[in-house]
Amino acid sequence: MTQAALADAIGVSRGFVSEIASGKKEPSLTTLRKIAETLGVPLSEIYTDDTDQRGFAEQATRFEPRSDSEVAMLDLFRGMGKRVELYEVNSPAPLLYLNKGDRIAVDIGEIAQPGDTVIASEIDDSGTGHSFVARWLDPWIEPGDTSRRPERMDDSGRLAVMGVVKGAIRL
Known part of the structure; x- marks a missing residue:
């Protein structure tokens, strides 16, 4: 096919299917189910849940600590009662001084305050989720790179703050 x-x-654009095939976009689970059904294959044949890579992979990917400094950062924040997870920055966010490969500690679920650096998520028109590092300027989200424009949060649920960045390590 x-x-x-x-x-x-x-029911999606040809460009979106091309981006999925090239690995540039991650389809939603609903889209994956449609693809599997259309191709007549089980969902497990085209999708596996890698629990060590939870979340969105566009700009930051969750991972387990590998170095002593990463473990120490996690222990510090968890000792303060924070629900912190480590993410690796996959593409630079120069406006927030984050480089590709930086490790960031994100407090999942903390209420963001204006000026906080956050992990934000966006659901596009095709139902695909994307994440990006941004500055929270209630009610605006200002992305950390110049390829995106600031966006206003609304009640549609299209944009959401996933967590607040509490610290960073540059390796």
């Missing part, structure tokens, strides 16, 4: 035929069958 061609990408064009698959896109038509599952």
